[in-house]
Amino acid sequence: MHELSITQSILDISLKAAAEQHATRIRAIRLRLGAFSGVVPECVQMYLDVLAKGTAAEGAKIEAVTVPLRVECRACGTVSEIDRRHIACPACGSVDLHRLSGREFLVDSLEVDV
Numbered sequence: 001m002h003e004l005s006i007t008q009s010i011l012d013i014s015l016k017a018a019a020e021q022h023a024t025r026i027r028a029i030r031l032r033l034g035a036f037s038g039v040v041p042e043c044v045q046m047y048l049d050v051l052a053k054g055t056a057a058e059g060a061k062i063e064a065v066t067v068p069l070r071v072e073c074r075a076c077g078t079v080s081e082i083d084r085r086h087i088a089c090p091a092c093g094s095v096d097l098h099r100l101s102g103r104e105f106l107v108d109s110l111e112v113d114v
């Protein structure tokens with residue numbers, strides 16, 4: 001994944017949301033990152049520091065929460081949440097899993113000054 005373009009989208013989404021609330025300044029941007037999104041919060045922060053210069057998000061802090069991977073087992077049909085250290089169906093141990101989520105990233109909430 002390309003953190004630069006991801007950071008640009010995060011910034012666009014955040015600025016739009018802040019403008020809708022007539023916020024003058026974004027203090028923090030909370031993200032939900034899928035366990036397999038490949039997005040490194042430190043990289044997003046680094047790019048944000050550069051991209052947000054001169055905008056309401058200048059100096060905003062990235063706060064990231066990692067969400068677990070949801071999978072459906074192709075062998076027994078169990079839907080479960082797993083982490084990347086233990087990739088197997090908790091019910092039957094099969095590794096033939098269909099991924100339902102885990103690659104997403106989304107802006108969860110903003111901390112703003114109005």
Ligand SMILES: [Zn+2]
Nearest residue numbers: 073076089092
């Ligand atoms: Zn299973």
